[in-house]
Amino acid sequence: MTQNHYRERIKGIYDFIKENLYFNRPDMEIKGERFNSALMFSLLTGLNRGKELIIGEPGLGKTTSAEYVGSLLYRIPMGIIWGSEVSGHPEQTEEKIIGRPDLGKLNKGQEEVVWSNFAQIPVKIVDELNRLPETKQSMILDGVDRGNWEYLNEMIINEEYCLFATANYQDRGTNTIIAPMVDRFDVEVESRHPGPNIAYLVGKFDQKDRVLRNPKAENSLQKILTSKLSYQTKLRQMEEVCDGYGEFLKKKLGVQTVGLRDRKAIRGEIARMELDLDANAFTRMLLAELSFCYKYGQKRSVENCEEGCHFTGYLCHEVRNCASNRLPTSIKTYSQALAWLIGDSEVDVEHVKAVTPFTLAHRVQWKEEYLATKEKDKRDNPFQIHLAKDAVKTVFNRYGEQNEHLKRALAVGYRVFNGEALEPVDGDHPVYFEIKNDLGLEN
Amino acid sequence: MGIIPEEAIKKIWPRIRKKHLFPEIPIPKASEGNESVALEMKNKQITISTAYCDKIAHKMDAEEAVEALLDHGISHYTFCPWDFHTHLRLFAEAKRVIKDRERAKRAAGLFMDVAADTYCVKRKKTPLPEFYKHIDKGKVDEVIASLYQRIWGVDLRAKEDEGVVRRLARIPYLDKKQWDKSIQKFARVIKVLLEVEEEQDRQAGNQTSPMGDHGLDGYTLEEIDQGLRNFANQNVGLKEFKETFEDFKEELKEVGYGMEGGMGRGEGTPLDADLVYYMKLAESYSIPIKKMPMEKRGHLNPHSHCPWEIGRPFQDVDVWTSFGKIMPGITQTWNKIEGSTFGEREAVPNCIIIIDSSGSMTNPRKNLSYAVLGAACASDAYLRNDAEVAVYNFSDAPMGGKALVDFTSERTKIYQVLCKYFGGGTALNLNELDPLLEASERPDIFIITDMKITNLGKVIGYLNNIDNRITAVYIGENTYAMRFREAMEKKRNVSFYNVTKKEDIPKIVLGKIREYFQGNL
C-alpha cells in the first residue's frame, strides 16, 4: 500500500471523528490546513506510540476524544475501550490497574495472574491521572515507558501501545503530577470548549459514541482477554477480531481504518521523514536556550541565575529547570508524524514550530517573576501552552535573524570535530557556546 | 500579462513562505487598489494592488513583480522594523536629527525600506532588484534606487548623486545593533532631499511611495502596547517618551489604542503620554497573583493502598483488595493521610496610597519620579489581585493643594491622580482620610514622601490611632523623618524605609507587598 493510501486513511479517520463524534473548532493551521489540536495530537500519539496528557475543564471531551481515536486507529470496539480505562481516584490499586491473582488457583496455593484489560490492550486511557496517588502514577508511567507489566513474577510485554491521560485543572481533589512523571508525556493538549453553536450540536447528538459499539466483537474480545492463553496467542486472536471490526466500520460507517501491519508500515514511513537543516538547527537552538547556563555549565533547578548575566534575554533566564532528553525525541517524532500526515516530503521548521509548544508546555518550570509578567496576557490557550507558544515564537524570531550564521557554525563544527584546523564560528547565543563545548574548546 | 488573480498568489505563496522561514502572516490578498501604491499592510494582512501590478506587468513578469512585493512586505515583518518598539526607536533617533515630525517619519520609513530590501537581496533569492528597475521614481526614490545600485551591485537605471550615495552606502543597514546610529547618519544625509521632496509634493499634489506608508496599521494593539512598554523601559527619559508618543498620538487613536492598551480598554479617554509612560514602566515590575492556599483538615483519612509487609500492623489492612488473604504480595493496607482542603483565602485588602507632590519632590511630568513609579507599582499589584486602590495626592492640602480618588479599580483614574503635581508646601488634611478608612475594611496604607510635612505631629498622632498596615517610604534622612521614626517605632503595624537611591523605591514597595501577600496565606 502506498504512502498516500495510508495517509488518506488516517485523514479519513480524522475527518470521520471530526464530522461525527468529536465536535470542535480547528485551532491550529499548518501549511494552509486547519486542525483541532487535541484531535490531531491524539491521532499522532496513537500513530507514534506516544503518551499524551489531555487537560481541560470537566465534560469537554478529554476522555471521549482519546476513546474515539483509540477505537478507530486500533480497531478496538468502544465497549472494550471503556472496560479497559483506568479511572483516577486514590483507592485505585495495582490489582485493578495491572492484574490480580487468579483467586481460584490462589486458594489451591498456585500463583497465576489474571491480567487487566488495561495492561493487555494497546490503547491505554487513564482518566484523571492527577487524582491517582503518586505511586500509582509512577507505576502506570513506568509500565508504559517500557511496555512491561509485571505482577507476581509474571510479565507481559506490549509491543504496541499508546497512553492517553486526562487531567482536570488543579482543584481540591487533585494531586500534582510531579515533574519526573509529567516529563514522560510527549505532548500536552487542551480539549477546549467548542463554542455555544457547536456545543449545541454535541447536545443534539448525544448518542453518537454508540456508533462505535459492536457487541459481537466486544464479546469475542472480552473472551480472548479473559482467557488463559499466552499473551502472544491472545494478540493474534485479537487482531483477527479487530480486523473484523475494521470491516464492520468500513461497511457500516464508510471509514477505512488500519490494522497492525498498516500501523507498522506507517511508523516506518514516519521514521524515514528527514528534518531539513532549518528544522534541525532551530531545534538545537531551542534546546540550547533551555539547558544552558553560562555560570554553572548547565541549567539546574536548584541553582539561581546571576544578576546581570549576559544571557538575561534568553529563555535560560526565565526557566528554573533543565530540558530533559525526552524533549528532542518528542519534538522529532511528532514533527515527523505531522509532516507525514500533511503529505510533505520532509520535516521543515514550520512543522517543528507547530509541534514544539505542545511538547514543551508541561515540561518547563517557569520562574515566578516571569509568570507574573505574563499572567495577565491576552491569550487563547491555557497558560502553560500560551507560555510555551510564546517561548517558541521568541526563539524562532532569534533563529530568523541568524539562521545562516548558525548553520554555518554547525557546518564548521562538523569539520572541526573531524579534526580540521578551523576556528569555530562565534556568536552571541548559548548555542554557539555549546558547539564549542562539544568540540572540547574553551569559551 | 494581465491582472494577477488570487490563485497566482496562492501558487507562489508556499514558496515565498518557505523562503522567509514561514512567517506567521495570513495569505496575501489582491484588491483593485490604485496605480501608485503597490502594497499595503494592515494588521499583518498584505494586500497587493492589481491596478499597480497591471501597470508594471508591461515592464516585467507579473509573478515576479508580486514576488518582489511580497518579499519586501515580509522582510518588514521578519527583519526591519520587526516590532513596534524598533519602529519607535528608529523614529526617535531620526527625529534627533530631523526635528520635523513628518520628515522624521518619512526618513525612518525610508531607512526601514532600505534595511528590509537589502536583507532580502543578501539573504534570499529575490526579484526585488528587477522590480526597482521598473518602478516610477520620485527624487528621493531615485536616490534610494541609486543607493541600491551601489550597495547591491546591480544596474537599476538610476541616476546617481555621487556625494549623497557615497555617504549613504557606508551605513551598515544589516547590523541591527547599530541601527540607532545608522539611522542618524541616514537622516543627516537624507534631510535635505526630504525638504525638497516636501516642497515638490506641495506643488504637485501628495505623492506616496509605491511600497506604501509605514503607519501603525501593520501592528496589532498588543504589539503596540508591548512596543510602548519596551520603549519606556529602554531608559529613554520621560521627555523623549512623551515627545515620541505625542508624535504618534493621532495614529494611535486611529488604530483604536486606548489608555490601557487596547480597543475598549479606556477607549474614549484622551491619551496622556505621562500616564502611559508610568503605566508601561510599572508593568515591568510585577509580583505573582496570590494563589489559593491549601490547609490541612486535621484528621487522617484512608488515601491509597500500599503492599502489606510482615511486621506491619493489621488494623489498616483492606480485606477486600486483599481478597481475604493475609500474605505478602497479596495483602494491601491503607495509607492514611491528613486531608487537605482549600482554606479561607483572606481577600487582599484595598490600598490607600498617600503620595507627596510638594515642591521638594520631583515633578513626574517633567522628569521620572521614582516616588510616582513606586506608587504605580503598588497600585498595580493591588489591582491585579482584585483589590481597589484609593489615592491621596497632597502638597499643601489645607490650601487646596491636593487631589483624591476614592477606591476604584480604574487604572487610568488612579494614575491621573498619582501624576498630579502641585509643587507647593507640604501638609496633609487628615480629615480627608477618614472617609477612605471607613469605606473599606482595614486597607493597607502606603505613604511615599520626604517627610518634610509641616503638620507632622498631627499626622503621627493620626497614624498612631489606626491599626492598618502602614508602609512609609521616605526619601533622604532629615529631622522630620527621624521624628516620625521615633514616634512610630513601637507600632508593629508600621514599617519604614529610608531610601537613599530613589531607584530603589519600586523594589521596596513591591517587596513589602510581597510580604503582605505571603503573610496572608
Next chain:
Amino acid sequence: MKNPFDDFKDHRTREREIPLDSIIQSRDRVMSSIIKGYEKLLEEEVKELVWLVQYNTVIKAYTLAEKVVKEFDYRAEDVEEFCYELDSTDKIPYLITGPAGIYISALCNYAKEEEIYLKLNDLKTQINLLGYRLPVGKKVIVEGNLGDFTGIGLEGGELVLEGNAKNYTGAGMKSGRIRVTKNIGLHTGEWMMGGEIHVGGRVRGMGKIVDGKVYEDEKLIYPRNYRQSNVYY
C-alpha cells in the same frame, strides 16, 4: 563518538556577497586606523588628560598627527564619521577637544578631496582648533557649531562654517579665508597675519590683529573701524 554535527556536513552558505559588505568592511578598517591614530596622539601628547593650547604643544601635536594620518587611506566621509565617534564613548574613551581638533585638521589637510563637507550639527561637543594649517586649494565646509581657535594658523585654504564659532577664531592665520555664517566670540583674529574673516552675524570681540581683514555682516570692521581687543559691542 558520532559527530553531532553530521547533518550539516554538506551545508554551504547561501548568502550572497554584495558590495555593501566590502564597503562596510573597508569603512570599519579605516575607522579603526583613524581611531588608533588618535589614541596614539593622545598617548604621546596628552599627559594625565591635560592638554593646553600653547604654541609648542599645538605644533608638536600637529606634527605627530600629520605623520599618523599619512599612513592610511581615507575619505572625507570618514573624517565626519570620526567626529561622531569622538562624541560617543563606545569606541573612544576620551574626547579631549584640543588634540581632537588638531587631529581632525590633519585629516582634512591630507584628505584626497579638495572640498570636505562635515555635517556636525548633531555633535554634542564643539571641536576646537579645527582648520589648523588648512593649505591652499583646500576647502572645508562645516555645518554646525565649532569651539575655540577655529581656523587657527590657516595657510591659504578656505574654511566655511555654517553656524557659530567661539573665541580666537582665525588666531595666527597666515592667509586664506574663514567664512562664518552666524556669530563668533572674543579675541577674533588674535595674531592674525593675513587672510580674511567674514562673519554673517556678530563679532563679540577682536584680538590683536597683525594683518588681514575682518568683515561683520559684509562690512569691513578691520582695518577700517579698528577696535581694541576685548571691547564688547
